[in-house]
Amino acid sequence: MLCLAERTFSFMSLSHSCQWPPQTEVYSRNFCRPVVFQLTQQQFIKGIIMSVPAKVLLVDLNNFARYPTLSIGYLASILRQAKFTIDVFSPLMVGVRGTIREARPNVLGLPKARLNHRVATSNSRWVRQFRNYVAKRQHSGITAHQQAVLEAFRESLMQSAPQAVLISTYLMYYEVCIEMCRLCKEQDIPVIIGGPYFVQEDVYAEWVKIDGLSGLIAGELELEAPNIINSLLNKQDVSHHQGVLRFASDGTIKGKVARPLKTLDDVPFPDFSDFPWHQYPNRIVPIVTGRGCSWGACSFCSDVTSTAGRTYRSRSPENVIAEIKHQYERYNVTNFVFVDLKLNSNLSVWRAIINNMQTVAPGAKWIASVHVGMEEDNGLSAEDLIAAAKSGCVRLTTGLESGSQRIIDWMKKGTQLDLIGQFLKNARAAGISNRCTMIIGYPNETHEDIDASARFLADHVDDIERIMLNRLAITAGTPIVRQLKRNPDRYQGFHIVSENAALAQVEHYYEGVSRSDHRGAVNQLLAHVVGINSKELLTQAQDFEGVM
Ligand code: SF4
Structure with a gap:
């Protein structure tokens, strides 16, 4: 049709x-x-x-600081193919910058990190909440400059005069979205909101009620976008499209969550021509080769309970290689970031990238996230990593999470410390810059677990170049929430304080992190983290500083 x-x-x-x-x-x-x-x-x-042709304004509230937003690129491509006219509004275009990861610490880095942890683990809920409020504003340019963003959006509506608005957003921008919907309603412009977590019932039940919202996308509906917009323009009920939800006048929610999209090769290559390329420090193109994660079991992971993370699905190797070639030629880029949750989920894709990258994109450099799983062939042997480095792989991120095997097992991380240690050594020997993510404050964690993490970093200090250390954040819908509610006795001293359905946030308090021995251990761990993050990156990885 x-x-x-x-x-x-x-x-x-x-x-x-x-x-x-x-x-x-x-x-x-x-x-x-x-x-x-x-x-x-x-x-x-x-x-x-x-x-x-109908004009659609795409609003990018993901606002990455270093490269264009994939979801907006896909929508732009699909809607252009369907002959819509596209404008993109991104806060970055009006000078509001996105998050930069692991900015290199200065001389105050360590005392600041220690003070921050002390306040974040205060016994006082009000102190913790105030600290979270400040941290949120520092973390997100959009939150810090909300009025400026809304004013720029209002002007964009006037100048662009779209017939429909599509907003792609993280949950944290709930307030911004409410205001954007209000502005659209004032001008009688239909507006649709989509984002990564609207398949969760508690979340969509809040968002769908936003005044002025025409429909909420609960599924991977990019291929259906032209038909959804046509329904909007024809004033038809958008909830007839599977995956579009609408709040009816009788107070019920119409529509159903869509099943995961299986035919990933049918999605056209993303179009990044609308992004402010001159505002990025380097030209980097994001690519996703699959959705979800083939492991998919980590108790804290909200990526695999997100819209696109439910179940693992892969594109074909041929389709991925064709896109690399296409983007290399179209945007004159040699830097690629694979944004897959676990690029070594499908080893035929992983090895196709390694084997073909330099053929289709000569001079290419690339980075990705991998999971050091316990399967016989996880694609990360010393030989694999040497081949990856030759193909242009300059950085790999992996979830270390903890230097304590006990905590890793509680998390159902599906890995072993000795395997991760060997992987880090092999990758570094191959010339790959290693980045690890870590979590502190997991239920039942003691100062001894933190000491073990510090020892692991000390033992691998030469192999790791960046650490992203987070205090545990609990997201609604993840396995850990179910476990905490079902078996609270297994998690002594760990309390769910409140839940914010619209933001999918589960505020918690763990008594263990406020103990002086735990805080002392974290102070030692932070010294290792700040030391590692202060390193100069390997030369070949420097284009990706602050990316991932
Ligand atoms: S390996 Fe990573 S993406 Fe996969 S479930 Fe664990 S944390 Fe999530």
Whole structure:
């Protein structure tokens, strides 16, 4: 079925005539020659309106600081193919910067990190909440400059004059989205919101009620986007599209969450032409080769309970390699970031990238995340890593999470410390910069577990170049929440304080992290982390500083 925009664009064109109303040629697919006839003035004006392709404003509240946003690139590509006109509004375009990961610490880095941890683990809930509020503003440019972003969005609505607005957002921008919907409603513009976590019932039940919202996307519906917008423009009920939710006047939610998208090769390559390339320090293109994670069991992981993370699905190796070639040629880029949760989920894709990267994108450098699993072949042997480095792999991120095997097992991380240690050594020997993620404050964690983490870092200090250390954040819908509620006795001293459904946040307090021995151990651990993060990156990885 042709969408409205494509239909009007493809089937009607105006002849260049001085007549008023002019003669109009109507083309039919069945007859090659145009039929020429005279229109009334009213018909002509209507024809002009109908022949202008519908304009859609895509709003990017993901706002990455270092490279374009994949979801917006996909939407732009799909909607352009369907002959819509696209404008993109990104806060970065008005100077609001996104998050930079692991900025190199200065001389105050360690005392600041220690003070921050002391406040974050205060016994006082109010102190913790105030600290979280400040941290949120520091972390996100959009939150810190909310009014400026909204003002710029309002101007963008005036200038662009779109017929529909599509917002892609993280949950943390709930307040911003409420205001954007209000502004759209004022101008009678339909607005759809999509994002990574709207398949969770508690979350969508809050968001769908936003005043002015025409529909909430609960699924991977990018291929369906043209039809959804056409329904909006034709004032039809968008909840007829599977995965679009709407709040009805009787107080019920219409529509259903969509099943995971299986046919990933059907999605066209993303179009990044709308992004402010000059504002990125380096030209980097993001690529995703699959959705979800083949391990998918870590108790704290909200990536695998997100919309695109439910179940693991992969693109074909041929499709991935074709996209690398396409983006290399189209954007003149040699830097790629694979944003897969676990790039070694599908070893045929992983090895196809390694074997073909330099053929299709000569001079390419790339980074990715991997999981050091316990399977016989996890794609990360010394030979694999040497081949990866030769293909341009300059950095790999892996989830270490803890230097205590006991905690790793509680987390159901599916790995062993000796395997991770060997992987780090092999990767570094191959010339790959290693980055690890770590978590502190997991239920039942003691100062001895933190000591073990510090020892692991000391033992591998030469092999690791960046650490992303987080205090445990609990997201609604993850296995850990179920475990905490079902078996609270197994997690002594760990309390769920409150839950924010709209943000999927589960505020908690773990008595263990406020103990002086635990704080002392964390202070030691922070010294190792700050020391590692102060290192100069391997030369070949420097283009990716602050990326991932
Ligand atoms: S390996 Fe990573 S992506 Fe996969 S479940 Fe664990 S934390 Fe999530």
